[in-house]
Structure formats: C-alpha cells, structure tokens
Amino acid sequence: MTIKILAISGSLRKASSNTALLRAAKQLAPEGVEIEIYEALGQLPHYDQDLEGDVPANVVELRQRIAEADGVLIATPEYNYSVPGVLKNALDWASRPYGESVLTGKPVAIMGASGSAFGTVRAQNHLRAVFHFLDSKLVGKPEVQVGNNWERFDNDGNLVDETARNLVAGLVAALVVVIDDVQKAKVAA
Numbered sequence: 001m002t003i004k005i006l007a008i009s010g011s012l013r014k015a016s017s018n019t020a021l022l023r024a025a026k027q028l029a030p031e032g033v034e035i036e037i038y039e040a041l042g043q044l045p046h047y048d049q050d051l052e053g054d055v056p057a058n059v060v061e062l063r064q065r066i067a068e069a070d071g072v073l074i075a076t077p078e079y080n081y082s083v084p085g086v087l088k089n090a091l092d093w094a095s096r097p098y099g100e101s102v103l104t105g106k107p108v109a110i111m112g113a114s115g116s117a118f119g120t121v122r123a124q125n126h127l128r129a130v131f132h133f134l135d136s137k138l139v140g141k142p143e144v145q146v147g148n149n150w151e152r153f154d155n156d157g158n159l160v161d162e163t164a165r166n167l168v169a170g171l172v173a174a175l176v177v178v179i180d181d182v183q184k185a186k187v188a189a
C-alpha cells in the first residue's frame with residue numbers, strides 16, 4: 001500500500017529553497033512513498049474565527065488533504081527568528097475545530113533551509129511547540145537544518161549538497177517509521 005505524505009513549504013516565492021527541499025524529498029523518497037506538494041498556501045485567507053461556521057472552500061480542502069495524508073512533511077524558512085506568518089496561518093486553520101484538529105495524532109516531520117549558518121533552528125523550535133500543543137506525532141531526528149542555503153542548490157533548484165540529501169532522505173525514512181507505528185496502533189486498537 002502506498003504511503004501518502006502531504007508536503008508544505010512555508011515560502012511562497014518561486015525560487016524558494018524550502019520548496020526545493022521538498023522536491024528533493026520527493027525524489028529521495030523510497031518506493032511506495034508518495035510525496036505531494038501543497039501549492040495553495042498563498043490562497044488561504046487570514047485566519048478568522050468568525051469564519052468557522054462557514055469555512056472557506058480552500059480551508060476545507062487543506063483540512064481534507066491533511067486528514068487523507070498518512071503524514072505531513074514541512075519545510076520552513078526562518079523569518080525573524082520564527083515561523084513565517086503564511087505557514088502559521090495555515091497551521092492555525094488546520095488546528096481547528098478545537099479538539100478535532102486533523103493534525104492531532106498525525107505523523108509530522110519538519111526541516112528547513114535558510115540563508116544563515118543556523119539553518120532555521122530557531123523557527124523549527126517554534127514550530128515544534130505548535131505541533132507539541134496539537135499532539136501531533138512529531139519526528140525528533142534527524143534534525144534537518146540546511147544553513148547557507150545558496151551553497152546547497154544548483155541553479156535549477158536541485159539539492160546538490162550530499163550531507164543535506166542524506167539528512168532529507170533520513171527524515172523521510174524516520175517519518176515513514178512513525179507512520180507505520182501509528183497505523184499499527186490503529187489496527188491494534
């Protein structure tokens with residue numbers, strides 16, 4: 001059976017190194033693992049609790065796609081030491097209704113690329129807190145912090161750094177282990 005992973009990049013720009021990391025994950029995924037990149041982050045409305053009674057169609061679609069995925073893989077940039085607003089906005093939408101979030105119990109892995117040497121470590125720590133609160137099944141290791149991102153990709157946006165490629169492949173493999181565990185626990189329940 002195919003394992004389906006929904007991949008979300010926290011950057012909207014076309015030449016995003018984080019979206020490029022997700023493309024690398026897609027290429028490096030083992031057989032039987034399908035990674036689909038979510039492309040509608042920029043179209044989501046700002047989170048507004050008044051809309052919860054009549055949720056916008058693209059939010060319904062986001063929630064549905066997360067619900068249907070076996071796991072979620074996020075690549076986040078770091079903006080001002082934290083998570084970009086567009087990504088946090090999507091997670092806030094996916095976090096509701098309270099107590100019924102599609103992210104609760106969902107296997108999640110995070111990685112990131114940034115221009116600094118720290119490779120999004122601060123943003124990832126903030127993101128980990130969000131998933132901790134939502135009781136997602138967050139992969140701990142490997143930590144994939146791709147610093148000095150301009151050195152890691154070629155002009156076509158291919159991840160060429162061997163260490164980073166191995167880490168991305170390792171993160172996908174670790175996510176698959178968590179997905180397997182969650183699925184086995186469901187069968188046993």
Ligand SMILES: Cc1cc2nc3c(=O)[nH]c(=O)nc-3n(C[C@H](O)[C@H](O)[C@H](O)COP(=O)(O)O)c2cc1C
Nearest residue numbers: 011013016017018019077078079080081114115116
């Ligand atoms: C608004 C803004 C804030 C940023 N803040 C940080 C930061 O706190 N730490 C960091 O390492 N890079 C920071 N950067 C630089 C990003 O790491 C760099 O632009 C990166 O390439 C963004 O990811 P992307 O290639 O996926 O778009 C910032 C960039 C922007 C536009």
